[in-house]
Amino acid sequence: MQLTGAQIVMECLKEQGVDTVFGFPGGAILNVYDALYEYQEEITHYLTSHEQGASHAADGYARATGKVGVCFATSGPGATNLVTGIATAYMDSVPLVAITCNVAAPLLGKDSFQEIDIAGITMPITKHNYIVKNVKDLANTIRKAFIIAKKGRPGPVLIDIPKDITAAKCEYKLEEVRTNKEVPKVKKEDLTKALKQIEKAKKPFLFVGGGAVISGAGAEVLKLAETLDAPVADSLMGKGAFPGTHKLYTGMLGMHGTKAANYGVSQCDLLIVIGARFSDRVTGNAKKFAKNAKIIQIDIDEAEINKNILVATGIIGDIKETLQLLNEEIRQQEHQDWVEKILDYKKRFPLRYHEEVLTGPSIIKEIYQETKGEAIIVTEVGQHQMWAAQFYAYTKPRTLLTSGGLGTMGYGLGAAIGAKVGCPNKTVINIAGDGCFRMNLNEIATAARYQIPLIEVVINNQVLGMVRQWQSLFYGQRYSQTILEDQVDFATVAKGLGAKGIRVTSKEEFSKAFKQALTEKGPVVIDCQIEKDEKVWPMVAPGASIEEVFDENDLNKK
Numbered sequence: 001m002q003l004t005g006a007q008i009v010m011e012c013l014k015e016q017g018v019d020t021v022f023g024f025p026g027g028a029i030l031n032v033y034d035a036l037y038e039y040q041e042e043i044t045h046y047l048t049s050h051e052q053g054a055s056h057a058a059d060g061y062a063r064a065t066g067k068v069g070v071c072f073a074t075s076g077p078g079a080t081n082l083v084t085g086i087a088t089a090y091m092d093s094v095p096l097v098a099i100t101c102n103v104a105a106p107l108l109g110k111d112s113f114q115e116i117d118i119a120g121i122t123m124p125i126t127k128h129n130y131i132v133k134n135v136k137d138l139a140n141t142i143r144k145a146f147i148i149a150k151k152g153r154p155g156p157v158l159i160d161i162p163k164d165i166t167a168a169k170c171e172y173k174l175e176e177v178r179t180n181k182e183v184p185k186v187k188k189e190d191l192t193k194a195l196k197q198i199e200k201a202k203k204p205f206l207f208v209g210g211g212a213v214i215s216g217a218g219a220e221v222l223k224l225a226e227t228l229d230a231p232v233a234d235s236l237m238g239k240g241a242f243p244g245t246h247k248l249y250t251g252m253l254g255m256h257g258t259k260a261a262n263y264g265v266s267q268c269d270l271l272i273v274i275g276a277r278f279s280d281r282v283t284g285n286a287k288k289f290a291k292n293a294k295i296i297q298i299d300i301d302e303a304e305i306n307k308n309i310l311v312a313t314g315i316i317g318d319i320k321e322t323l324q325l326l327n328e329e330i331r332q333q334e335h336q337d338w339v340e341k342i343l344d345y346k347k348r349f350p351l352r353y354h355e356e357v358l359t360g361p362s363i364i365k366e367i368y369q370e371t372k373g374e375a376i377i378v379t380e381v382g383q384h385q386m387w388a389a390q391f392y393a394y395t396k397p398r399t400l401l402t403s404g405g406l407g408t409m410g411y412g413l414g415a416a417i418g419a420k421v422g423c424p425n426k427t428v429i430n431i432a433g434d435g436c437f438r439m440n441l442n443e444i445a446t447a448a449r450y451q452i453p454l455i456e457v458v459i460n461n462q463v464l465g466m467v468r469q470w471q472s473l474f475y476g477q478r479y480s481q482t483i484l485e486d487q488v489d490f491a492t493v494a495k496g497l498g499a500k501g502i503r504v505t506s507k508e509e510f511s512k513a514f515k516q517a518l519t520e521k522g523p524v525v526i527d528c529q530i531e532k533d534e535k536v537w538p539m540v541a542p543g544a545s546i547e548e549v550f551d552e553n554d555l556n557k558k
Contacts, residue, residue, distance in 0.1 A: 211275020
């Protein structure tokens with residue numbers, strides 16, 4: 001049948017099982033939005049307040065559901081407003097298809113009104129991108145984009161379509177969706193080498209990253225840990241791949257990791273790294289990282305092996321499949337003395353905070369108690385992000401959505417909208433700092449327009465908390481441009497945007513407000529006033545080994 005390019009976009013989205021899109025219209029993409037009007041019963045579109053919000057919403061939708069997130073934007077500034085969201089998805093391996101439309105093909109390269117080379121701009125932050133200059137190529141391009149976004153290590157793909165291509169007609173033929181994982185086959189010699197190292201280990205330790213979440217390998221990670229009788233730590237992106245309530249769990253690893261996790265990795269003789277890329281925030285001083293251990297790294301992306309840390313054995317393959325193969329061969333082991341040593345660290349060096357007043361940790365613990373650990377927690381970036389990672393015990397994958405690689409302030413609210421749309425039966429809470437909330441708070445209007453019942457918890461210390469913490473500890477308390485004390489009342493702003501706004505100053509007030517928020521049918525913003533110099537503990541100083549982790553008690557002893 002003969003369809004316009006815009007109609008082909010809609011039909012291809014239907015082919016891929018897409019029923020939800022986030023976006024913002026404009027002149028160049030007007031034909032696509034006109035076609036969307038015909039398909040509104042089959043594809044639900046959420047109009048965000050800003051294109052960046054659309055990209056983050058598509059990202060949050062993808063992370064929460066495991067599906068490909070889709071966002072639309074027009075040319076020029078509409079397209080460039082997607083860039084931060086695309087880069088966020090790229091750094092955290094999130095499957096995303098961004099569809100932008102550009103000026104008509106004859107006007108490309110002529111500095112036309114609202115023209116931008118969005119394919120050139122996004123080339124370093126996408127798995128692949130396309131400019132479609134012939135309507136006959138459009139359907140197959142969209143199909144390829146979804147395959148690429150999902151296959152192997154997931155990531156974002158951008159399709160840029162000139163406006164005249166969306167108006168042109170050609171024959172469209174429905175095709176069945178092709179499933180194409182294209183995962184590398186695990187090499188038997190790598191498995192054999194790893195198994196020999198595992199057999200010899202006296203002090204094994206597991207470090208679990210975001211790849212285990214993406215692969216859906218939670219059951220396999222749990223079996224491996226229990227069979228090896230080995231302690232487990234996770235990265236920020238790996239939360240939920242191993243239950244945070246399990247006896248063998250030691251906490252998060254790295255700059256704000258627990259002493260038990262950091263000491264364990266520093267003292268183990270075998271470190272099995274599952275779907276993690278050795279971020280500098282995890283390793284600290286790379287030359288001193290896991291210096292006593294042979295390292296086995298399991299990853300789907302060959303480029304990650306030996307990129308940041310040299311390893312004894314690299315296994316390339318899907319995490320779930322690789323762990324299944326390992327688990328079939330490993331016999332039950334016991335490392336009682338080693339495990340007891342690490343559990344003793346966990347007991348001696350618990351995460352501490354000032355329990356007598358309203359603090360970030362007390363807020364997170366109250367949220368955990370009221371939701372019984374069953375919520376989807378979304379965060380912005382900063383101190384509140386670390387507290388959410390430390391004090392909420394994640395027992396299931398895809399329940400912490402956060403910008404780990406890019407560290408995008410302003411990510412969380414859009415992502416929370418996407419998560420709630422994708423998982424309507426889950427409680428969704430975005431944990432924000434006041435600095436982050438200011439960046440994209442206009443998306444509260446989006447949540448209010450659609451009556452999306454998410455809870456926005458703003459941990460408000462009236463400063464840029466994490467930057468101030470560094471200024472306090474490492475920059476001689478020179479607080480350059482990090483104090484935000486002004487007249488902004490977030491509760492009143494929330495009401496002005498159509499949401500419910502509540503301001504709290506004590507633990508008791510927060511508990512009451514949060515219980516109320518859980519019963520509301522629309523968005524609620526809780527503005528939590530805390531002391532400006534609350535810090536995230538423990539911490540590793542820049543350039544130090546993770547074994548040199550210190551907390552407030554250590555600092556006070558100096």
